[in-house]
Amino acid sequence: MTFEVMFIFALVLAVFIAFIWEKYPPEVIALASSAILMVVGILDTGEFLSVFSSSAPMTIAMMFIISASLERTGVLQIISNILKRSAKGSYLRSILVIMFFSMISSAFMNNTPIVIMLTPVVISLAASINMAPSKLLIPLSFASIFGGTLTLVGTSTNILMSTVATEHGQPEIGMFEMTLPALFFVAVGFTYMMLVSRFLLPDRYSLANIVGSQPERKFIAEILIPADSDHIGKPVKDFSLPVQGARVIDMVRRNISVRRRMNDLKIKGGDRFILKTDASELLSLKEDGQVEFSSSLPQGFEPVTASESLLMEASINEKSRLLGRRLVDLGLARKYGVYVIAIHRNDENLNEDFESIKLKFGDTLLLEGPAEGIKRLLEDGNIINLTEPQDRPIRRSKAPIAFITIIGIMVLAAMKVLPIAGLAIIGATIVMVTRCVDPDEAFDAIDWRILFLIFGMLGLSLGMEKTGAAELLVNGVVGITDGIGPVGLLFTVYVLTSLLTEMISNNAVAVLIGPLVIALAEQLGLDPRPFIMAVMFAASASFATPIGYQTNTFVYGAGGYKFKDFLKIGIPLNIIFALLATAVIPLFFPF
Known part of the structure; x- marks a missing residue:
């Protein structure tokens, strides 16, 4: 075994460990692996740049744009409304x-x-x-995975596997080539979920229910400590309000929040306290005379800065600018008047000392603040409201164009009029030119992280082939699986792919x-098609981990x-699908 081969195997192992460790995003890890191969001279720059000629990333990018047009023109909203009814x-x-x-x-x-x-609709x-x-x-998530296996454009993995197949001398995967075997997976998956979900899925309520219910008609109010107030010089921790139920949620000094250390400070003139209370209690504060207000309450109250407090659950979306940033650095209170009360992540609910935590995709936040501030935060597109579905301007008159475009792509691809990459580019151009989706929205819809993950992994795969590591690995697997036959090998390939998919992209x-x-x-002298299908199905069928x-x-x-919860319901489904794949795939794709 040459040094280059040993280096490649060590790098692949390091990449897998890094994926599981999650210290860096997967696309960064993938690109880093290709960069390392160029640094050590295994790949030259021209060889790595050749991966950018792969049709899969371009096809996937164009399908993101077409998906965005279906959402923007209300096709998906129609589905949501039908579901609700x-x-x-x-x-x-x-x-x-x-x-x-x-x-x-x-x-x-x-x-x-x-x-x-659909998540807010389902809630x-x-x-x-x-x-x-x-x-x-x-069940909502699992069903979306089932659906993704039905067509070539159902998931980026299918498109990618088609490109991998053609680049290794195999025919391109057809638009509906996998549909018939996929229907077996769908039928079994649906039956399984209908039978066991009631018993295996937990009764877990929302973060708002866990943290506590919201009293009615509460307000977020801002009070100012005047220069002659009796409160000056007293420790903040001893600051008492002459009303019941008022709660201090922030302290601002010289326009800087000192929320996390306010109990160690003494009150000074000009300090501002942000508190949660109701309208009647604000009158008591006014009568006390030791604090001042600066604007006006609704319903004709005396000058005060206050607005009705809303409690809302929101999730960090996959393209949010908040990803990887600490709560303490976001300035949500300063920009929007909104406070994060708690965070749900990885089996636990955090409601204190969480401002130093870096936000990740899928984190659920419990937000409290004025309606106007929460609305602006939502409009910025960095969070998704889980409390209720969000309305947005829908270009319903363009819906037929978007719908016909996606249908046309599938039909023409099935007829092999053009490769799927060419059809996807044409389709994406149509929906942008016809304003089904604005160009800015279209390019924002592309998940660039997935594309660069693919580019990085293609570079690593190229390195494995160039050094002979791939051939050595294949020979090793041949030796290990000798005697188990094609069916046993198919089962092994499915299980291996499924296990890896639960841990990495x-x-x-x-x-x-x-x-x-x-x-x-x-x-081994076998047709690669059934094994390609096994990898394609197994790479999409991720049920046992979140x-x-x-x-x-x-x-x-x-x-x-x-x-x-995922282990409990997902592991049996993974086992069932592995056995099903072994039985069904050879029926449609003989060895």
Whole structure:
């Protein structure tokens, strides 16, 4: 074994460990692996740049734009409205309707925005049938994964595997080539969820319920300590208000929040306190005469700065500018008058000393503040309201164009009029030119992190092939699996891909495992197609952890789940799908 091969194997191991460790985002890790290969001379710059000619990333980017047009023109909103009207009633009816619409939508567009948009609808439906949202949100996510396996454009992993296949001498995967076997997965998945979800899914309520209920008609008020106040010189911790139920939630000195250390300070003239109270209690503050107000209350009260306090749950979306930043650095109180009361992440609810925590995708925040401030925060697009669905201007007159475009892409791709990459570029151009979606919105809709994750992993895969590491690995697997036959090998490939997908990005797994199984099948004299399909299905079927798939990550926080909740319902489903794949795939794709 040469030094280069040993180095590649060590690098691949380091990449997998880094993915699981999550110290850096996966796209950074992937790009770093390619950068390292260039630094040590295994790849030259030209060889790495060749990965940018891969059709998969461009196709995926264009499909993000087309998905955005379906959302912007109200196609997805129509689905949401139908769901709201149809799903009321029994639990079984609700879960069936939710899963069906999630699955159908995900077959034609990216499933992450579908789950994000339907999550508030599902939470409100759960309340209407007096059930915890946690009984419905995992089924929503799983159904979107089922739907993604139905067509080539259902998930970026399918598009990527098609490109991997063609780059290794195999025919391009057809638009509906995987649909018939995928229907078996859908049928079994639906049956499983309908039978066991009521028993295996927990009753976990929202963060707002956990932290405490919100009293009616509370206000966020700002009071000023005047120069002659009796409060001056007293420790802040001894600051008492002449009313019952008022709560100090922030202290501002010289326009800087000192919330986290205010109990160690003494009150000075000009200090401002932000407190939560109701309108009648504010009158008591006014009569006390030791504080001042600066604006006016609603309903004709004397000068005061106050606004009605709302309590709202929100989640950090996958493209939020808040990702990776600390709460203490965001200035939400200064910009919007909004305060973070608690955070839900990774099985626990944090309601103190959390301002130094860096925010991640799927974190659920409990926010409190004035309606106007919360509205502005939502409009900035960095959070998603989980309390209720958000209305936005919908270009309904353009809906037929967006719908016909996606249907046209699928039909023409199935007829092999043009490669899917060319059709996707044409389709994305159509929806932008016809203003189904504005160009700014279109390019914002592209998840650049996924694209650069793919580029980085393609570079690593190229390094494995160039050094002979891939061939050596294939030979090793051939030796280990000798005698188990094609069916046993298919099962092994599915299980290995499935296990890796639960720990790291499904696209990363597809790029690494795809070329290896093609080479393995060819060396054994078998048709690579069933093994390509096994990798494609297994890389999408991530059920046992909340970190293997973005939709699972999102509902993880929104539903208040614990890690073990996914293990409990996901592991049996993974096992069932592995056995099902072994039985069904050879029926449609013989060895």
